[in-house]
Amino acid sequence: MTDRLPELPADADPDAVRRALVSWYEADHREFPWRRTEDPYRILVSEVMSQQTQLSRVEGAYADFLDRWPDVDALAAADRGDVVAFWSDHSLGYNNRAKYLHEAAGQVVEEYDGTFPESPGELQELMGVGPYTANAVASFAFNDGDAVVDTNVKRVLHRAFGVPDDDAAFEGAAAFLMPEGDSRVWNNAVMELGGVACGGTPRCDESGCPWRRWCHAYETGDFTAPDVPEQPSFEGSRRQFRGRVVRTLGEFDELTLDELGPRVRVDYGGDAGEEWLRGLVEDLADDGLVEPTERDGDVFVRLRR
Template sequence: MPTQTARLDPRAIAAELVNWYAQHARDYPWRRTRDAYAILVSEVMLQQTQITTVLDRGFYARWMEKFPDFKTLAAAKEEEVLKAWEGLGYYRRARNLQKLAREVMERHGGVFPCEPAAILALPGVGPYTAGAVASFAFGLAEPIVDGNIARVLSRLHDDATPVDSTAGAKVLWERSRALVEATDDPRALNSALMELGQTHCSPTKPACDLCPVRAYCRAKEPEALPVKQMRQEITPVTERVIFLRTAEGVLLEQETGKRRTGLWKLPALPAEHEDAPPKVLVRAQYGITRYKVTLWVHEPHKQAGQWPETHRFIATEELESTPMPAPYRKVLQQLLTGGEFRLSA
């Protein structure tokens, strides 16, 4: 348990963090560059996604190879963008990233703006992303607050104000700003706060004895912080679809909802068949945000007929290049091969 032995001086704390980061920073590709595009891509990918997923499964490297700059991303077909994002989920991020790239090309002459207000005005950019790009790419003293930083700051100040409340968010951003404005190296300071939350100041069993700012930490019970107003309950959802394969290919349905617009999936079982659904071929489960989805794949309710405009038979050899939510990719591969689930990269 950390013990406070020094007053909470932003300049002293910032200096300790920057010095510690210089010695212990982990090596990530986006930390080797000042390119705003490369940094922006990493920040957008890391929203709702673990670093290990982005790096170890090659998402970041493949994206940067296919879309190395704003120009190539802006010019790409949406289908290509969604396919490159496949497996990361939350596809709105990919669409917003392309929308942003097009605005940079059209309104900023292909040059990413360096003013914080102009960055914040770009499509899909919130305070965290704006602060991250401003500090990491341009070295500006702009604050950032993510889950890791909220935990560090809550413990440092022994503050039980819920971090997801208006009051809690306000004080977190104020404290983050005080630290980043107290250093000559905002890039290192913000990186250090994130790194500390990812390593020593972990949610459970924090390594307080290794913390570079343990002399300043006021937390009496670190694992009790941060506090959140209320955790979301997981809602079970049932999803029923059909699998129909003919000489033309596999029947798929293009999604039109907000979450996965433009992606292809197995067609939904018509509502009139839900009370007495056809034979089950596969049952699978997957999670997304606060939902736990049970996916039932049924035999087709009919072999021929008029299908809605959102439905299309896609040749088997074209399925790999067709953008599709990862859970459907896994199920479809099992149905086509009869083997175990495996997720394509």
């Protein structure tokens, strides 16, 4: 924890810094459906979908998902294969997320009588819910979270107040800034600032950034940001072909490797032949997503039900 930010002027009032951001956010911000609810189930769905996925793509998938499984009971009762197939059909990335979301819904129903736990610590007991997601759900559903620290928040804190590129420093600075008992509006506001005003290319004046008067980067023109690992290209990646396997199996009860391969990639064969496909299937089986069975000298594969 810190009692001041490195580049915050000594005579600056931290409360004025806080008020400026909240006022800016409340006056005008992007409208997303998950910002219009305090339902922890819907917020969890949005958080899991948003991991490394563009929000514009998430919006349509989010609406379709809730049309099909509108509450935690409906998702818990769903067939896991259907949930995974939905995930793949909507290009939401890593299908494990669908599996874990389905299992988390089952935990809420079976272990918590259908009522979500409220604290970040308790929420982390749910399958696939890490510290960031737990804190986001606690903040946006129950107003009971800690300060969120994601890539956007790190960039803002580093540029505006000279917070060093160190996780502990970022967490301390974020905690110092967040008004006590206001995690819902604060975390939305600071992430909005990073997403709208302080992106890779800053839009300080165009967005009316509320922290310009205190911002070290705005004063000096040095908009350096912490290094963030780039997401590997999806096109042609192992992730893409894993998704195709799941999507293809969603259309059939069962396929042999020979039947599955050409449906997954048009250039199936050679280095991208049976050995390569077996590796994909084994990975998916280890993740509990598919079931390979050997019969009559062939390997048959189906979605795990």
